[in-house]
Amino acid sequence: xxxxxxxxxxxxxxxxxxxxxxxxxxxxxxxxxxxxxxxxxxxxxxxxxxxxxxxxxxxxxxxxxxxxxxxxxxxxxxxxxxxxxxxxxxxxxxxxxxxxxxxxxxxxxxxxxxxxxxxxxxxxxxxxxxxxxxxxxxxxxxxxxxxxxxxxxxxxxxx
Amino acid sequence: xxxxxxxxxxxxxxxxxxxxxxxxxxxxxxxxxxxxxxxxxxxxxxxxxxxxxxxxxxxxxxxxxxxxxxxxxxxxxxxxxxxxxxxxxxxxxxxxxxxxxxxxxxxxxxxxxxxxxxxxxxxxxxxxxxxxxxxxxxxxxxxxxxxxxxxxxxxxxxxxxxxxxxxxxxxxxxxxxxxxxxxxxxxxxxxxxxxxxxxxxxxxxxxxxxxxxxxxxxxxxxxxxxxxxxxxxxxxxxxxxxxxxxxxxxxxxxxxxxxxxxxxxxxxxxxxxxxxxxxxxxxxx
Numbered sequence: 001x002x003x004x005x006x007x008x009x010x011x012x013x014x015x016x017x018x019x020x021x022x023x024x025x026x027x028x029x030x031x032x033x034x035x036x037x038x039x040x041x042x043x044x045x046x047x048x049x050x051x052x053x054x055x056x057x058x059x060x061x062x063x064x065x066x067x068x069x070x071x072x073x074x075x076x077x078x079x080x081x082x083x084x085x086x087x088x089x090x091x092x093x094x095x096x097x098x099x100x101x102x103x104x105x106x107x108x109x110x111x112x113x114x115x116x117x118x119x120x121x122x123x124x125x126x127x128x129x130x131x132x133x134x135x136x137x138x139x140x141x142x143x144x145x146x147x148x149x150x151x152x153x154x155x156x157x158x159x
Numbered sequence: 160x161x162x163x164x165x166x167x168x169x170x171x172x173x174x175x176x177x178x179x180x181x182x183x184x185x186x187x188x189x190x191x192x193x194x195x196x197x198x199x200x201x202x203x204x205x206x207x208x209x210x211x212x213x214x215x216x217x218x219x220x221x222x223x224x225x226x227x228x229x230x231x232x233x234x235x236x237x238x239x240x241x242x243x244x245x246x247x248x249x250x251x252x253x254x255x256x257x258x259x260x261x262x263x264x265x266x267x268x269x270x271x272x273x274x275x276x277x278x279x280x281x282x283x284x285x286x287x288x289x290x291x292x293x294x295x296x297x298x299x300x301x302x303x304x305x306x307x308x309x310x311x312x313x314x315x316x317x318x319x320x321x322x323x324x325x326x327x328x329x330x331x332x333x334x335x336x337x338x339x340x341x342x343x344x345x346x347x348x349x350x351x352x353x354x355x356x357x358x359x360x361x362x363x364x365x366x367x368x369x370x371x372x373x374x375x376x377x378x379x380x381x382x383x384x385x386x387x388x389x390x391x392x393x394x395x396x397x398x399x400x401x402x403x404x405x406x407x408x409x410x411x412x413x414x415x416x417x418x419x420x421x422x423x424x425x426x427x428x429x430x431x432x433x434x435x436x437x438x439x440x441x442x443x444x
Contacts, residue, residue, distance in 0.1 A: 024161060027196075066259075068188055132258070
């Protein structure tokens with residue numbers, strides 16, 4: 001049987017250069033989680049509905065489950081771990097904790113990635129713009145009120 | 160499956176000619192990747208167009224606007240040119256999917272997928288856009304968008320043809336255009352019904368009307384019959400009601416997971432009424 005062909009790719013993940021081999025139809029999400037150990041990127045629906053797998057790809061928030069690993073070849077990926085660490089959290093992360101904007105935590109990584117992309121291009125969003133900014137991310141436990149408040153507060157801190 | 164990523168249009172067209180039905184095209188991936196995952200797509204070759212150079216642009220010329228095939232939805236929605244000359248397009252593409260999806264989704268991908276609910280098609284129909292298509296060693300073709308869609312997920316595109324750009328004449332500065340999409344939620348909603356209207360008035364009469372509909376027929380489509388009722392008329396409430404009745408002749412909605420055909424029928428008239436009132440109201444909207 002013909003061996004399934006793989007292709008080498010090179011990604012910068014959170015500032016670190018990473019190399020791996022992927023199949024043609026393999027998603028960026030799969031490569032990040034299963035090949036590069038970045039399990040902080042969550043897999044929810046796997047088809048672009050929930051936003052749990054959101055990462056920044058060259059600065060733009062995208063669903064890693066809808067992007068082929070090969071399409072990210074040579075590009076820069078930032079996951080939640082690249083946004084902040086436990087020692088040096090990003091103001092968004094501090095704010096999510098302070099406002100109780102986390103319950104089970106599954107959506108949080110994607111939420112903060114979307115919020116980061118929003119604040120990067122619009123540092124002073126209105127409440128409506130925040131809601132639109134995270135409209136690709138589903139939360140099934142806290143509801144969105146605390147999340148929106150956390151992002152509003154973080155925007156003030158970042159001023 | 161094999162993966163090929165041409166980085167210029169010429170190479171892409173050669174690959175397309177070579178592999179034809181054995182190859183699948185992918186650009187942003189928001190339609191193709193879910194199909195790959197669901198294993199409904201079984202092709203030998205994946206031809207990735209996302210690395211093609213110089214196909215992401217919005218160019219304003221004297222009489223027309225051209226949009227490169229790989230231009231993404233936020234690029235179109237945020238473009239000053241589109242916002243000032245063809246606001247109906249920025250409004251519609253700004254509502255597609257959600258921000259994460261839009262960042263990947265391309266204009267040509269939305270059209271080539273040919274969903275009956277393709278949200279970029281409705282504004283492009285009222286703008287009378289054309290799809291510029293190329294093939295290897297062939298002449299460049301311009302396909303008017305009202306001839307582009309053949310059925311659910313079917314277009315007139317041949318297997319060796321590729322969309323290069325979308326082009327449309329600049330609407331007259333006096334034209335008014337409005338758009339309305341009904342979804343089941345505010346984000347990540349596939350249209351239940353969508354309607355676009357473009358109108359020009361002269362001396363109190365409507366001298367141009369274009370109406371397009373999404374998700375209420377096998378393809379996005381123009382409502383020519385209703386347009387005829389409006390042209391040359393002073394638009395009254397009675398005429399608007401007449402249009403909302405006549406629109407029923409132009410649609411064949413189905414019942415699916417999102418809505419029944421009865422609901423789609425009544426909401427088509429409701430949305431059309433709101434848009435016609437908005438566009439023909441005395442004050443500028």
